[in-house]
Amino acid sequence: MAVREIEAKSILRRHKKIDSWFISHYGMNLYRGCTHNCTYCDGRYEGYYVEGTFGEDVGVKVNAIDVLRKELNQRRKRPLKRSYMMPGGGVGDSYQPVEEKYQLTRKTLHLLHEHCFPVHMLTKSTLIRRDMDILKRINEQSRAIVSFSFSSVDDRMGAIFEPGVPLPSERLHTLSLFKKEGISCGMFLLPVIPFITDTPTLMEEAVRKAKEVGVDFIIFGGMTLKEGRQMEYFFRTLEAQYPELIPRYRDIYRGNRWGNPDERYTRDIHVTFNRIAKKYHIPLRIPPSLYVDILDENDRVIVMLEHIDYLLKLEGKTSPFGYAAYSLSKIKEPLSAMKGKLRELRGIGATTESIILEILETGTSSLYESLLFG
């Protein structure tokens, strides 16, 4: 492993609108590269410009805490949008081995605690147990969520596709420890690996174990595979372990520049997953009890509309709510001050308007609750 110490100009990265998967406006990468070296990691994609050999080399933003402190202090004049802060991202797990020495994640958590921010951590490493103390303090003050990602809960598959991280059984055990301490937990069953971990049996096993642990939600998703470094690296594992599947992969990943599998495959796995998940009554999005008191009213409406949109599409229905949420994300004025003018906005019809008014008046929507909790 080669460690490069690098200086960052900025740390906080603001999304164009609230991210309703994570209930977050801000991401931050403390490391560039990830020695966890999952075979499917899309951090390898050339478009992310991660220097060095992905999986072996890692850049450490040694000035990250100073830069972040300045950014948080400056924002005292212009407050940050309130939502979960998410240290970590797609090009580096916050709890990869180099964190043991540099402790950038731990120091970031202390800083976020000083500034009273809620935190949502997503990792594959049980090193997060080291930070149970500060995460508990954040949870008592403003709320913390701990999520782990899995491509399956099968230890044999984990050893093949995620060779640098603790086995799925250890990740599940770690989630159960956080749950026992009163911290809300999520499973990101993402990505399921086509024709390998996307089988009904393995998906049901994952949902069943998530239920046993008592997770508060599961976020599900398929695998992207972009041409170039990411695809070449993943195909080496396939050639060694499942060579017969390569033609099927070439078929579903043909010609999509974002690396998405074809729509029919994606629709089929979502339909199957939805059928399984319904049996276990686990929300398939972060539930409102974990965010309604954190977000302002506009963000609350946007998140709920996006969740409704996702849940309707999971059931094979069409939905205007995703576009409506996008349209609302451009509005600066509080929605409660626009009650009579909502229909003038693009994408807001009578049904959407009535849902928005219901959310503004009651804090939630009956359609949303019935879709989310079944």
Ligand code: SF4
């Ligand atoms: S833990 Fe996440 S960032 Fe790290 S290699 Fe695996 S998928 Fe990539």
